[in-house]
Amino acid sequence: MEKSAEYELKLKIDDPEEVRKKLSYLGASFQGAIIEIDHYYQHPCRDFSETDEALRVRDLGGIIELTYKGPREKAEIKAREEVTARVVKEDLEKLKLILEKLGFTPLARVVKQREVYLYDPYLITIDNVEDLGTFMEIELRTRRVSREEAENMIRDFLETLGIMGEKVEKTYLEMILEKR
16 A cells, blocks of 8 residues: 655646657656556545545556545645555456445546656656546655645746646546536
8 A cells, every 4th residue: 555645737738749858858767658547436425526535446557556535735736645555457347346335436537648757756747638638747756845845846847847838727537527
């Protein structure tokens, strides 16, 4: 089980090739590309849209993750508690069945093709999200800083990168649900 804080900034981008070139110029290392299929569930007794929580089952191809996301803190960057447990691929359908037997109902599915880059301590992704478009996320991968320090570090990195784009506060799930 993994428990951590998540600090990230998301931008809607028009030119992913420009981002790739700038990351390459800075020396960021390409970690690979993957298709992620996220299945979100609604709690049987409380409305996650009101509590700003999420329960997600992520299919990473060979790895399955069950993740609880706590309410977001109000800040320039997204900050929230995240608890993740991994399950073997063969148990994906059993995991979904357990959730449904406990009263959780399927809410939505988010499919994205994700390119992952590492520029320590940042994890940068370029996400082509089905029905939504292309986004860049910058996530700070350290637990040794305050939220304020994380905001400053991510803002400074974005300036160094020189990428312009529309800042997106909403999650992919929220955007998918709005499109319905």
